[in-house]
Structures are given as structure tokens and as C-alpha cells.
Amino acid sequence: MHERVLESVGIAIASGRLAPGNRLTLEGLQQEHGISRTVARDTMKVLESMNLVYSRRRVGIVVQEREHWNVFDPKLVRWRLASDRREIQYASLTELRIAVEPIAAAGAARRASAAERSQLVTLGAELRRLGEAGDLQNFLAADIEFHQLLLRSCGNEMFRALEGMVAEVLTSRTQQGLMPFKPRNEALQAHEDVAAAVAGGDCAVAERAMHHILDEVREAMGLGV
Numbered sequence: 001m002h003e004r005v006l007e008s009v010g011i012a013i014a015s016g017r018l019a020p021g022n023r024l025t026l027e028g029l030q031q032e033h034g035i036s037r038t039v040a041r042d043t044m045k046v047l048e049s050m051n052l053v054y055s056r057r058r059v060g061i062v063v064q065e066r067e068h069w070n071v072f073d074p075k076l077v078r079w080r081l082a083s084d085r086r087e088i089q090y091a092s093l094t095e096l097r098i099a100v101e102p103i104a105a106a107g108a109a110r111r112a113s114a115a116e117r118s119q120l121v122t123l124g125a126e127l128r129r130l131g132e133a134g135d136l137q138n139f140l141a142a143d144i145e146f147h148q149l150l151l152r153s154c155g156n157e158m159f160r161a162l163e164g165m166v167a168e169v170l171t172s173r174t175q176q177g178l179m180p181f182k183p184r185n186e187a188l189q190a191h192e193d194v195a196a197a198v199a200g201g202d203c204a205v206a207e208r209a210m211h212h213i214l215d216e217v218r219e220a221m222g223l224g225v
Contacts, residue, residue, distance in 0.1 A: 005033045005043050007079070013052050013063055014076060015083030024053065024061040050076055074164030081172040090221055093169045098214045100159055101147070101166075105194050105210035106203040107154030116153040117199040120146065124195035131183040139183065140174045146191060150198070150210075173221075187216045 009029070012018040029040040044061055047053045051068045055061045069076060080089040108116070123146040130139040147170065148163045190212040197206035 001035055002039050002042055005029065005035055005039060006046055006075075008033070009043060009047065010052070010075060010079040011082055013047070014079035015085060018063050020063050020065045022063045023059075024063070026061075052076070072162065072165055074168045077165050077168040078172070081168065081176075086172075086176070090169070090172075093165070094214070094218055094221060096162075097166070097169075098211070098218070100162060101150065101214060102207040102210040104150050104154040104156065104159045105198065105206040107156055107159070108150050109198045109201050109203040109206040111155035112153035112198055116149060120149060120153075120195040121199050123149065124192040127183075127191050128188045131188045134182045136174055140170060143191075144170050146195075150194070153198075184216065187213060190216065 009018070009024075018024070024044070026037055026040040026044065029035065029043065030037060033040075035043075044053060044055070048055060048061075050070045050073050051064055052070075053061050053063055071077075077089070077093070080086065083089075108120070112120070123142055126142045127139060127146060130142055144167045147166050151159050151163050151166065154160070190209050193209035194206055194213065197203075197209055
């Protein structure tokens, strides 16, 4: 019940249906969603922790201006991608990935453990197999694991904190039918190239190959190259 209400109110804020400055009350949430006061209060606490709302004595609960939002929170990323403003969110997320993931790939080539290097190569081959088979659900799971492993193994704790965000954007692309039935060979090859470069400790090639992956994403999303 809590998650359902949180999702409903979160999407309303993320989409702009509940605009900055709009006021909410626990009583209004109880009536609209048929929930207890405890569930309404818990929902508001989560939204406040994400800086989507703030509460003031004698004022109530108010929707925050967008510049205060915790835009890296995976839940907010998911809600924004579920709204009619998804194209703006895809564009900003793709630009963020272009800025971060090539450097993360280079960092992984420099700092990843032997086990992490081996796992990346295995995942690259698995992505090839699943992509050619058109198994998009299992491809999605392997793709998320591939990109999260790069962020974990690059040695930069700031990049690692983006794992949840990357998972949400990859999941959304698949759920909204923005992935081809069979991923392009160029994308599959680029993943294998990243894995091989990381395994071989070649920072420059790893960074360049990750740029190829994200160039393909940008083109597929119609965001220009």
C-alpha cells in the first residue's frame, strides 16, 4: 500500500501534475487513496527525504521547486521516465552517462580485480548470445549487470553511486519498447570491446569503446550524435 501511494504521488510530482508550490495534506492523501494516517505520513517522509516536498508548521506539506530535487535517486529517475516528460529525462541521463561511463571504463581497465575483468568478458559474451537470440528480458538483466560492474570496478565511489540510476534507465528503455528486438551488432561488438580492453588493461581502448556504446544509445534515442 505504501509503495503504491508513493509511486502515485511521486509520478504526479515528477510529471508536473503536482506543481512546485502545490500543498498536500495527510487528510487529503488518506481520502484520495483510502489509506491510514500512518501510511500517508510514511509516504510524505520518503518524498521529503528525496527533497520533492517540504513541511512547515502552519503551512503544511509543499511540493519543492525542481532545483531542490534529489535527481540521482533511482525512484525519482523511474518516475520521471514514467511521465510525459520522459524525453527530457532520457536526454539528461544519456548526457550524464556519456560524461561518466567512458571514464569509468578506463578506470576499470586500470583498477578492476582479476575476477571483475573475467566477469566482464563473460557478460560481454552473454550479451552477444542473448542479443542475437532476441531474448530482451535476459539481455536487460545482463546489460544492467555489465554497466553496474563497470561502475563498481572503476575505483571511483562517486561513479559507483550511479548504479541504481543506470539500472532504471536501461530498464525503462526496454519496458517502453525503445530497444530493437535484436540489438545492433555494433552495440554488441562495442560491449565485447569494452570487456576485452578492461581485461587487457587498455584504458584508452576501453574508454573509446564505451563512447561507441553511448553514441549508439544517443542515436537510437533520437538525441543526435
